[in-house]
Amino acid sequence: MKFKRIPLLIVLILSLTASNALSQGLDSAGLCTRCKPCEDFYKYVNQIYLEKHPIPPDYSYWGPWSEVFEHNLSILHDILDRAAARAKSGEAPKGSNEQRIGDFYAAALDSVTVERRGIEPLTPEFDRIDQITNTQGLIQEIARLQSLQVEAPFAVGVDQDAKNSERMMLTVWQSGLGLPDRDYYFRPDKHSKELRDAYVKHIQRMLELAGISSKNASTDARSIFSLETILARASMTRVERRNPDSTYHDLSFEALNRLTPDVPWQPYLADIGASNVNDVNIGQPKFMAVVDSLIIHEPLTTWKAYLKWHVVSAFSPALSHAFVDEGFNFDKLLYGSNEQQARWKRSIRSTDRNLGEALGQEYVKTAFPPEAKQRMIAMIENLKEALRSDLTSLSWIGDTTRHRAIEKLEAFQQKVGYPDKWRDYSALTIQPGKYLENIEAARQFEFHRELNKLGKPVDRTEWGMTPPTINAYYDASMNEIVFPAGILQPPFFDFSRDEAFNYGAIGTIIGHEMTHGFDDNGSKYDAKGNLENWWSQSDLKNFKERAKCIIDQFSSYTVQDSIHLTGGQVVGESIADLGGVTLAYAALERSLKGKPRTIIGGFTPEQRFFLGYARQWADNVRPEAERTQVYTDPHPPAYYRVIGPLSNFPPFAEAFGCTEGDKMVRPASERCNIW
Ligand SMILES: [Zn+2]
Known part of the structure; x- marks a missing residue:
């Protein structure tokens, strides 16, 4: 169990109408020509997309993340339909992962049996509680x-x-x-x-x-x-x-x-x-x-x-629909969706949650080409090089701190796509027709697997996310950055697109995760992943002042007229967003050196970088879900993940010809700059 691992985003309800925006990406026709990039870059890039992609009734938000999620659901749907049929016919050997995911999914899907059983599967738990004296x-x-x-x-x-x-x-x-x-x-x-x-x-x-x-x-x-x-x-x-x-x-x-x-x-x-x-x-x-x-x-x-x-x-x-409906009706107040997701979608998500690596193993066979991993690793190396160069030249840290920071960077471990060693589910029995009992069994299996780690060496091969997950994380104790197969696809990672766009998309995500090693929280851990101060006193004071700049900036943003963002809650993610943009931009500039600067769709490579960045954060969100996000999520809403860092970043202003006085340019005296 990881109480302190921080994902790239918290997905309220993992969310396609597989629109071709995925593969087409951006062209000038997709931009809002009546919007001004220097006034509101998020709107300029995303307004037309947002108008064309209303939130479906069973979602609380909608954007490229949700499109990829739906795309994943369709892949997982095929895998699970096949596994369920093979488990039923006995073609999938009993005790194999295929039988486990097949029977689990089929039992989840079987609303007739779930309905007939009502509360009965929970009766043993209630009886135990009644017997407490x-x-x-x-x-x-x-x-x-x-x-x-x-x-x-x-x-x-x-x-x-x-x-x-x-x-x-x-x-x-x-x-x-x-x-x-x-x-x-x-x-x-x-x-x-x-x-x-x-x-x-x-x-x-x-x-x-x-x-x-x-x-x-x-x-x-x-x-x-x-x-x-x-x-x-x-x-x-x-x-x-x-x-x-x-x-x-x-x-x-x-x-x-x-x-x-x-x-x-x-x-x-x-x-x-x-x-x-x-x-x-x-x-x-x-x-x-x-x-x-x-x-x-x-x-x-x-x-x-x-x-x-x-x-x-x-x-x-x-449980039966009366319970599901009651839960949904309350969740509506928090997330605002109008309809429940189809049972098959909920059943896939449940299989992912409970048997993630058994399902993920099948997923990567279908959805993750080995060359994607190689290309991703090369990109991570370029980003590391950018951070190395940044740390070497940064003027506001002294040499002792600089040396320690570089030492930490060199110790970064990375995981890409899926685990080298898959989880062994052999101790877990999944039965046909017993949905609730299967969840209980999977949860107990997981609990005991965790507790079993006591007294044993740390398993550095383990993953904290399943392969189809569209997300990424940095783990401070492991000092590692992790990118599941799910996020290594368009529009984040698309090698049919030009380099500049990819640096703006997946490049900034890689830079974001790296920067977590140096945010207000991650910077407290050393190269070995130990909570131990490695900063000189004056550098630390300097860093805290710079972090305070981000806290103040984000605290000044207000959503829905009256709800303020809490700078202290989103500071780590916002430092990481600014760092991600800074590092990926530096890596792009490095890769462009000596090459002809091609104009594509009327845009320079630098402009395409920022277009790629902003588009990945396009997000239509229901007011209820937005409020819940502001109150609970360490990530600011998507809109602020675009305007926040870019308004601090002079190369953005330069790329689009924005000047002081424009909304997308914070005055030099207030501008935040850390990594
Ligand atoms: Zn993050």
Whole structure:
């Protein structure tokens, strides 16, 4: 489990009408000729696209990412239809990955059986909760539910020790809220109050559907909400959690028992299979102290209701339509989609979530040509060269810091496409017709796989995303950048297109991930992936001032008239976006040296670079989803990922002839510049 890995974007609802915008990319005809590039470059590049691509009713947003996602769905659909038929006929050997994905998908798709079974598949879990009689029983049930990835009231997993990246460590993290973030429990505005009211009603209806009487469900819903509010108050904010020094508390069991004297840790650890560990990282000690007190003081009846709510909520997508509809209706308030996605789409996503590498292995055979990997590796090398040269010449850091930064860059590991070593699913049994039980089995398999890492060397071959995923990440403890096959396709990566466009698209994404190694968070880790300061005091002060420039810039942006972006929440991603553009642009200039500067479609290579950059962020988004993004996502909305970095970047102004006073050019005194 990775509590600190940061993806390129958080996809609210992974989202084609396979439009040919994918392969055509950009030409001058696709640009908004009535829009001015120096006023609003995002609009200039994307307005026509956005007008031509309204959000489909089953999506909360729509853009090139969603198009690629739908394209992937169609590939996965063929793979899974075939696997399901072969599993059914017995052609796929029992216990093979093909049988696993085939039977899993078919059971997910089988709405008749799911409907007939109703709540029955969850009855054993409810019975267990009903049988709790004391604190020890409660903590053991919490452990049981964690093994099903129901992380209430806290989460547990195994992660690299932040200060010794060679060691795997038990880690406990705040969790247990049904709303997307702690702040949802406290925001005073009308909309937030309405959302809280709707949430309490949603809990009540789910409990009623699960067979609890209306009167009890109503009382329970209010108690559950009060309990969650106490947990929320004790939780760290998103901004607080960005600082890895604040979430590192390596406690011996003696110290843990002092912090949480009422939690019977021994039976808990035995149940999760971690009896022999000597220490644990408690991400949020204050939160755990509050959990400790709640375990003693909150009535057991409230705890039982709370656990039932979290179980039913976690598994509702695998239950009958009444549960699915109730979940969808509440999610609508957060994301705004008008229709549920088709069952086959939801079933594919569920297979990806639960058996990702078994499915991914088939996906890459169809969708990922080996030459794509070679070309990507060459591009990464060019970007590394750009960063090396940047670090060598940067004027605001001293030589000691410079030396350490270059050392960190040289130690970067990279993963492209798919794992060299695939996950071994042989201990996981998937049965026909048992959708919910299959999810439970897959989740338990994953939980035990994680816990098994304790006391073993760090597995550096592991991937944190499945191959079809359209995303990328930097991992600070591994000091590695990772690009799944999913993102290595048009419009991000298209070698039928010219170089300038590709540098603006996938090049900036590579640069973005590299820069994470040097953002407000990543810069705290050294070349070995250890949380250890390698900065001289004056350089660090200088860096913090530069990061503050980004915080202030993004805090000044307002969406929907009244909602401010939180600079401190999006600072890491925004440093990475600016770094990504800077590095990819430098790499392009390097590759253009000595070559003729061809004009294509009326645009210079530099202009095409910026067009490629802006187009990949085209995004139509529903207001509900936008609000949720601003409140919860470390990434700013797509619009600001374009205008934010480009308005800080003089080569952009130069390429389009923009001057100070234009909206796309921040005054020199306010301009941010880091890497
Ligand atoms: Zn990022």
